[in-house]
Amino acid sequence: MLPENITAVVARNEAWSGHAASEPYEAGWAREAVIFVRALKEPEGVQPSCRVEISPDGMHWVPEGTSAPMPAAKDAVVALRVGHFGNWLRVAADFGSGARSVVLVTIHLKS
Amino acid sequence: MKPDDTTGAMAEAVRRAILRADPALSRFDPLPRIISHDDFSRGYCGWTQLVGNYEDDLDTMLPGYAQHTSAMLSTLGHWDAGSHGGMDSSYALKIATRPRAGAQNVAIKRHTFRKRGPIRFETYFTFKPEASALKLGETDVRAVGFLFDLQGGDRDGDSDRVMPHLRFLNAENGAHVQKWQFKTETTPFRVLGNTNKTFTHYHLAPQGWRDLPGGGQRLCYNEIPTKVNWTYLRFDFDLASMRATGFQCNDRVFDMSGFDSIRIPAMKNLWCMLNFCMFAETDVDKRAFLYVDSVCISGDF
Numbered sequence A: 001m002l003p004e005n006i007t008a009v010v011a012r013n014e015a016w017s018g019h020a021a022s023e024p025y026e027a028g029w030a031r032e033a034v035i036f037v038r039a040l041k042e043p044e045g046v047q048p049s050c051r052v053e054i055s056p057d058g059m060h061w062v063p064e065g066t067s068a069p070m071p072a073a074k075d076a077v078v079a080l081r082v083g084h085f086g087n088w089l090r091v092a093a094d095f096g097s098g099a100r101s102v103v104l105v106t107i108h109l110k111s
Numbered sequence B: 001m002k003p004d005d006t007t008g009a010m011a012e013a014v015r016r017a018i019l020r021a022d023p024a025l026s027r028f029d030p031l032p033r034i035i036s037h038d039d040f041s042r043g044y045c046g047w048t049q050l051v052g053n054y055e056d057d058l059d060t061m062l063p064g065y066a067q068h069t070s071a072m073l074s075t076l077g078h079w080d081a082g083s084h085g086g087m088d089s090s091y092a093l094k095i096a097t098r099p100r101a102g103a104q105n106v107a108i109k110r111h112t113f114r115k116r117g118p119i120r121f122e123t124y125f126t127f128k129p130e131a132s133a134l135k136l137g138e139t140d141v142r143a144v145g146f147l148f149d150l151q152g153g154d155r156d157g158d159s160d161r162v163m164p165h166l167r168f169l170n171a172e173n174g175a176h177v178q179k180w181q182f183k184t185e186t187t188p189f190r191v192l193g194n195t196n197k198t199f200t201h202y203h204l205a206p207q208g209w210r211d212l213p214g215g216g217q218r219l220c221y222n223e224i225p226t227k228v229n230w231t232y233l234r235f236d237f238d239l240a241s242m243r244a245t246g247f248q249c250n251d252r253v254f255d256m257s258g259f260d261s262i263r264i265p266a267m268k269n270l271w272c273m274l275n276f277c278m279f280a281e282t283d284v285d286k287r288a289f290l291y292v293d294s295v296c297i298s299g300d301f
Helices: B003-021
Strands: A005-016 A019-021 A032-039 A049-055 A062-069 A077-082 A088-094 A101-110 B033-039 B072-074 B092-096 B104-112 B118-129 B141-151 B161-163 B165-169 B179-183 B190-192 B198-200 B209-216 B231-238 B243-249 B252-254 B262-264 B273-282 B288-299
Touching (some): A005 A088, A049 A077, A062 A077, B092 B104, B092 B273, B118 B273, B141 B231, B165 B209
Antiparallel strands (some): A005 A101, A019 A088, A032 A101, A049 A088, B033 B288, B072 B092, B092 B288, B104 B273, B118 B288, B141 B161, B141 B273
């Protein structure tokens, strides 16, 4: 049987501002993940970094260590590669006053 | 008994014997042909996110659909007891809402059919709220349910689009209601964009649910938010008459004579459609989780 791989859309056309995060995603079966964050509209204000977060339970989150600048322009894409994450994954970012971005966040998992 | 009847009876006896000796299928009662058997230890098995329609701009997607996210493969991992696991593997499909009262999420499997005849949908499922509080939360999940999205063939004269819906209304505004409901109405159709090709309606709108006669049922809910028990469900539908013919949940078999579906005019691009959806709704600002251990969809064709 071919190894499982899947694309999950965890945030689509969501306006991120302030403290923002994608919905928790369980992926304990996967050995690797690549997460793409695309700006669907022209970002506004100073764009922060986005970071991968992991969790023991889907409720308490800690930074995994992988981060990237939020996409700087409409249709720009950034990638976050993760190889050791246990079960729970999400992407989080903290936007300053007046900053926002409308995002598409997709998680690409492979067993 | 005629020779053909004898052969048929023997064939059916052999089929049943094979099914009952198969640990993966023995707990189901499929019709003669299995269309799909989804054991989520083998992946997502074609269950994907129900995405709303749009044209030109994602902002045209109705909010009811915009909130949906992808289902996941879960071991029902809990902070206090670890992974709960499924019935005979570690995995189940998990459909999770956002943590906002009234939020919904829907997973869908899209097929077409080759004969308008009986189909059967069987599943083992359970549901719980996110275990973010140290109490049972038995009224946190508003509902879990399923629906079909069906349309006859392009040469059929009676080709309505037919959408049977059933949900277990677990709780509403804090009351532990526990009853099965169906609906026969959707929202008015809206045209998206300007090509006259794409339309949308919100069939899971909260309005219009009606009680299934005799549809009260108390399910096994257990005693803390991280203990779950798997529940059996069977729904029978006849694609020829486009009528429900049976419904069972655990030990209860329900009279479906009072049941009906959403019926709307046929659409020009949905011929022979055979879609299956499962959904969850939360009643409070807490995620609701529908877990599906396995699904068996079968037909007589």
